[in-house]
Amino acid sequence: MGYSLQAKEIKDKLNLLIEQASDIDPNLTRKLREINRWIKYIKLGSLMSKPIVVAFLLEVITDSQVWLAIRSLPSEEEQKLQFEKMTANEKYWYGYLFPKWINATDTKFHIWKKKMMSGEFNQADSDIIKYIAQDVVDRKGDFWRRYIADLSMATDLIVSSHQNKPLCIQVTSVSEEFHGQKYQKWENALQLWKIERGLFLSYNPQENDFVHQLVNVALYNSDHLADGKYINFS
Structure with a gap:
């Protein structure tokens, strides 16, 4: 009953x-x-049996509420003040990437909606991403994570450090055989969404302390990577 x-x-x-x-x-x-049509005829119990779908819907609801609250403010000055109260990552998401997604035709949207609903979608590196995010926070950095960023914008995490400059990051353990292909797709996706800089992090789970090393690279590049640069670290 509660789930329904x-x-x-x-x-x-x-x-x-x-x-x-x-x-x-x-x-x-x-x-x-479009999202409503996607879930409209799904029974309530069935919807609750799909935790990733529910998590995605809750994110979209939250983001839409925030966005509409900002857009409802009577003046640009008040909207600007609202953005100034946010963290760097929140500001980047609500002030740049989320409105981009709202206004663009997301060519991947119909693909990953199907995968999400059928249970095909799984975040293969999800645990590693959680460890990275936690280490970022432990080291006084900040992170942001969204399904839309992951599935449409090839971004597992948005990370910022001392300079408050958000950096889009994709994390992968992909084999060398497919590495170049995946990197190119990633770079193309970032350029498509006009994401000015990004970090493609490949890791070897056999290496000791690889999470700490990845976070070192992420935090450093968040502060120092120039616009127009897409770095491949492996």
């Missing part, structure tokens, strides 16, 4: 956001309607 209630709340919130967005941001309305 949560699923119903998700559907209700989505419908409410569609209504609210129609007066504020028609492009967001279109995106939310």
